[in-house]
Amino acid sequence: MKLMYDFFTGQLGLGAAGANITVAAVMAVIMFTVMALCAIILTWMERKVAGFMQSRYGPMYTGRFHGWAQAVADMLKILGKEDIIPAEADKGLFKFAPILVLLGSLLAWAAIPWAPDFVAADFDLGLFYIFAVSSLVVIGILMAGWASNNKWSLYGAARGAAQMISYEIPLALAVVPVVMRAGSLNPQDIVIAQQGGIWHWNINPITNPFLFIAFFMYFIASIAETNRGPFDMPETESELVAGYHTEYTGMRFAFFFLAEYANLFLVSMIAALVFLGGWWAPFPGMGWIPPALNFIIKGVLLVFLNMWVRWTLPRVRVDQLMHLCWKVMIPVSLLCVVGAGVWMMAWGQLK
Amino acid sequence: MANESTRVNAPGLVSGKGWHDQDHVPGIKSELLELNMGPQHPATHGVLRLLLQTDGEIVYKVTPVLGYLHRCAEKIAEGVNYKQWVVYTDRFDYLAPMCCNHAYVTAVEKLMGQSVPERAEHIRVAVSELSRIASHLIALATFGLDMGAWTPLLYCFREREEILNLLERISGGRMLYNYMIPGGVRYDVPNDNWVADVLDFVDLMEHNKLPEYNTLLTYNKIFIERTADVGVIDAKTAVDYGCTGPVLRGSGVDFDCRRDDPYSVYHKFDWQVQLGRGEMGTTGDCWDRYIVRAREIEQSCRIIRQALQQLPEGPYQALALKAIVKAPAGAAYTRVESAKGELGHYIISDGGQTAFRNKVRSPSFCNLQVVEKVGVGQMVSDLVALVGSLDIVLGEIDR
Numbered sequence: 001m002k003l004m005y006d007f008f009t010g011q012l013g014l015g016a017a018g019a020n021i022t023v024a025a026v027m028a029v030i031m032f033t034v035m036a037l038c039a040i041i042l043t044w045m046e047r048k049v050a051g052f053m054q055s056r057y058g059p060m061y062t063g064r065f066h067g068w069a070q071a072v073a074d075m076l077k078i079l080g081k082e083d084i085i086p087a088e089a090d091k092g093l094f095k096f097a098p099i100l101v102l103l104g105s106l107l108a109w110a111a112i113p114w115a116p117d118f119v120a121a122d123f124d125l126g127l128f129y130i131f132a133v134s135s136l137v138v139i140g141i142l143m144a145g146w147a148s149n150n151k152w153s154l155y156g157a158a159r160g161a162a163q164m165i166s167y168e169i170p171l172a173l174a175v176v177p178v179v180m181r182a183g184s185l186n187p188q189d190i191v192i193a194q195q196g197g198i199w200h201w202n203i204n205p206i207t208n209p210f211l212f213i214a215f216f217m218y219f220i221a222s223i224a225e226t227n228r229g230p231f232d233m234p235e236t237e238s239e240l241v242a243g244y245h246t247e248y249t250g251m252r253f254a255f256f257f258l259a260e261y262a263n264l265f266l267v268s269m270i271a272a273l274v275f276l277g278g279w280w281a282p283f284p285g286m287g288w289i290p291p292a293l294n295f296i297i298k299g300v301l302l303v304f305l306n307m308w309v310r311w312t313l314p315r316v317r318v319d320q321l322m323h324l325c326w327k328v329m330i331p332v333s334l335l336c337v338v339g340a341g342v343w344m345m346a347w348g349q350l351k
Numbered sequence: 352m353a354n355e356s357t358r359v360n361a362p363g364l365v366s367g368k369g370w371h372d373q374d375h376v377p378g379i380k381s382e383l384l385e386l387n388m389g390p391q392h393p394a395t396h397g398v399l400r401l402l403l404q405t406d407g408e409i410v411y412k413v414t415p416v417l418g419y420l421h422r423c424a425e426k427i428a429e430g431v432n433y434k435q436w437v438v439y440t441d442r443f444d445y446l447a448p449m450c451c452n453h454a455y456v457t458a459v460e461k462l463m464g465q466s467v468p469e470r471a472e473h474i475r476v477a478v479s480e481l482s483r484i485a486s487h488l489i490a491l492a493t494f495g496l497d498m499g500a501w502t503p504l505l506y507c508f509r510e511r512e513e514i515l516n517l518l519e520r521i522s523g524g525r526m527l528y529n530y531m532i533p534g535g536v537r538y539d540v541p542n543d544n545w546v547a548d549v550l551d552f553v554d555l556m557e558h559n560k561l562p563e564y565n566t567l568l569t570y571n572k573i574f575i576e577r578t579a580d581v582g583v584i585d586a587k588t589a590v591d592y593g594c595t596g597p598v599l600r601g602s603g604v605d606f607d608c609r610r611d612d613p614y615s616v617y618h619k620f621d622w623q624v625q626l627g628r629g630e631m632g633t634t635g636d637c638w639d640r641y642i643v644r645a646r647e648i649e650q651s652c653r654i655i656r657q658a659l660q661q662l663p664e665g666p667y668q669a670l671a672l673k674a675i676v677k678a679p680a681g682a683a684y685t686r687v688e689s690a691k692g693e694l695g696h697y698i699i700s701d702g703g704q705t706a707f708r709n710k711v712r713s714p715s716f717c718n719l720q721v722v723e724k725v726g727v728g729q730m731v732s733d734l735v736a737l738v739g740s741l742d743i744v745l746g747e748i749d750r
Contacts, residue, residue, distance in 0.1 A: 050501070053502055054501070054502050054504075054505035054506070055505065055506065055509060056505060151384065151386050155408075155731070229499055229501075230499060230573055232499070236499070236732075237393050239394060239731055239732055239735050240731075241392060241393060311501055311502050312500075312502060312567070313499075313500065313571065313573055314495065314498040314499045314500035314568070314571060314573045314574045314577060315498060315499025315500075315573070315577075316573055316576065316577070317576070317577055317730065317732045317733070318408060318730070318732060319408075319730070320576055320577075
């Protein structure tokens with residue numbers, strides 16, 4: 001960012017304020033493009049993964065090679081769909097909800113460092129900010145369910161709100177040990193603290209077994225946070241028709257769809273950043289791999305893991321989901337925080 | 352409103368009082384939510400409509416509303432002759448049409464006093480059991496889907512495809528066969544290695560595919576959590592409501608028409624009736640009904656193997672096909688064990704070419720009634736599990 005800032009002030013002769021705005025605009029465009037592309041690629045990937053797990057191929061025709069253009073074609077089709085708003089719906093909220101859901105996913109991307117010093121908003125409360133803005137999603141879902149004036153949507157929204165608010169607690173608690181280890185909430189510092197190969201990553205159970213447990217707590221909570229199987233309570237197509245987005249069509253539906261994949265990629269990238277060493281290559285001598293590529297590969301692997309779980313397991317029931325959160329995951333996460341702290345004190349790892 | 356005694360199933364309702372009974376916020380009236388589940392709903396297995404009254408996630412009243420698929424099949428039976436009506440039986444339980452054919456032709460044969468060659472009976476048993484496997488596969492698949500497990504669905508459909516291919520080779524149809532006729536079957540076993548292929552498939556199914564489903568779905572922790580102790584139909588309720596088939600046996604009642612009221616040549620074969628034993632929870636819960644179906648697939652494999660290995664030579668039809676068959680005046684009732692349960696046909700003849708009245712006792716219809724009792728006090732998710740575990744087919748309910 002420093003580089004880009006210097007370029008705008010030095011080469012183009014912009015003032016400090018002008019340069020800041022330009023950098024922000026450039027980063028926003030990059031982030032949004034990357035996100036939209038990711039969502040499209042992940043949609044395709046989900047179909048192929050699901051296909052191969054179910055002994056079929058998935059899309060094979062559009063774009064010749066393994067149906068790579070299927071997601072693009074779907075997006076184009078969905079753009080041409082009629083935008084239906086139910087007559088009895090709360091129109092303002094109905095229109096605003098999908099935007100808010102997507103916004104929640106997109107805003108968080110600002111604080112994700114893709115490579116050393118390549119981050120749109122580099123600030124010390126980065127991790128805190130990420131978890132804070134991604135909570136906007138739940139407001140959007142609640143809004144969508146309420147505004148649709150449909151009982152199934154309301155059910156989905158109520159389940160979604162209960163689930164996502166509950167699972168934010170273990171999600172945030174799971175990264176606390178990492179913050180303790182790095183001594184900072186800045187994502188860049190957290191990654192830099194893991195420099196030096198796979199054994200320096202936070203997931204390494206020998207350095208600190210509690211961080212290893214915390215990773216799994218984070219992973220399970222992140223599945224619930226993205227509303228994907230086996231925790232897809234707000235949608236539950238076999239119970240609630242389509243949950244909170246039952247009444248949505250066309251581009252508004254696509255917003256929810258994009259948000260799901262943006263969110264999925266986001267939580268996976270955070271896991272890669274916090275537990276799997278961010279942009280660092282796993283072994284020395286692999287320094288020639290671009291840092292951003294390292295980071296993305298880790299994120300995509302976690303996304304694959306997420307899809308694997310989704311297409312293997314049945315769905316839990318809503319009360320079992322809450323039971324798991326409040327009676328299992330939150331206590332274990334708290335234990336991780338305490339345990340990690342004691343461990344670090346004992347071995348002098350605390351900063 | 353549900354009465355107090357039926358609410359004990361509801362999780363969290365220890366006091367027996369629902370949220371809506373209590374005056375939580377003075378001045379604010381709370382009431383039950385009316386919810387239409389279906390006829391367009393992904394989990395109602397067709398065009399079933401369940402009228403629910405819910406209090407949050409808990410169901411207080413379930414009323415099945417039927418008739419969206421009514422096609423007057425029984426009335427049509429009064430206008431077409433006996434042989435022509437076989438085609439309508441295919442459309443009852445379209446997931447196991449061979450069993451439906453079988454039920455009807457046995458009734459007509461009883462009415463006419465017609466005997467059936469041994470070879471035809473063997474073929475009938477084999478294709479009926481193949482149909483039963485296909486139907487049970489769909490039951491397992493869609494039940495898994497109701498629980499949110501997508502992948503077993505595709506696996507089960509993959510094996511069902513094999514069955515459809517086999518049945519296509521013997522009957523010419525993939526889904527609606529119109530294969531059995533009064534006095535035999537329409538075509539003989541094809542001479543393109545059909546018997547060997549069926550035996551191969553049966554071996555594959557028993558030794559390879561069923562263990563695969565078991566590891567993927569049956570003994571999955573989440574699946575057991577979702578289905579054990581859920582939607583418990585005790586033996587008395589099952590008998591009172593006239594449940595039959597895997598629903599009845601899932602409740603631990605040892606009854607199977609194939610053994611207890613033998614028809615065709617079932618008495619010749621060695622197999623066992625499978626019962627729910629409450630292995631994961633209570634006897635008669637959703638998991639029991641599921642496992643009864645899974646184990647019946649195994650037993651069907653055994654029956655098919657014996658029926659085809661002992662396949663006798665001889666004619667496959669009792670008489671040359673005549674376009675019009677007349678039945679003597681009288682009445683006949685026969686029942687067979689279809690994939691869904693006891694499928695009965697009651698035919699009254701006045702001596703003409705068509706039936707005077709044809710009444711079908713369809714198992715899905717009787718099995719569905721139990722929802723009204725057992726569904727009360729369950730959560731919405733559990734109601735989906737219950738309806739899925741009953742394995743209803745709307746084509747058979749509405750006829």
